[in-house]
Amino acid sequence: DAEITQSPRHKITETGRQVTLACHQTWNHNNMFWYRQDLGHGLRLIHYSYGVQDTNKGEVSDGYSVSRSNTEDLPLTLESAASSQTSVYFCASSEYGRGLDTQYFGPGTRLTVL
């Protein structure tokens, strides 16, 4: 069955380190998204991509970057981790027209920055 996976599921890192969170989907979806979920803020969009070589900034993109070299993967990089980036990160993907369809979510990565 097609799915969307994230790794690692849990990560503890130190302030200032570079961290990369992986997202891999086997749906062959064009669209991929990264969100963070925090108490009091709900889910907020970090970056998104509509296809290979396409990336766009979301609502809370500062300190994060993404690259899309193939259809299946959209890794999220924290250039220099900060304590404010402690959160749960979700990757999602969707097909067809730009956002007119259901988004499928991965299981999440819980990141702690000490």
Next chain:
Amino acid sequence: KQEVTQIPAALSVPEGENLVLNCSFTDSAIYNLQWFRQDPGKGLTSLLLIQSSQREQTSGRLNASLDKSSGRSTLYIAASQPGDSATYLCAVLYNQGGKLIFGQGTELSVKP
């Protein structure tokens, strides 16, 4: 600013009750609205998606309605069960290119 609000933040009901969760949005120019379920420590599962041209969608015991003119959607759960206990999130897609705007969710607890 485009915002999505969900009321109440938490709800506790006895098993078997019918219940309604509410979602409101500030901008009526939406493409679609989705309801998701999130279990503790898990990702989101899509329950229902309503296109802007539709008034409601049904799946089993779930029925979601959409009233764009008033900026509201409701999720109706019939004959609630303990297994329905989860956080329910409403998300709206506006005409800005595929970016879902989420409400903060309603945490539902169904007591046996």
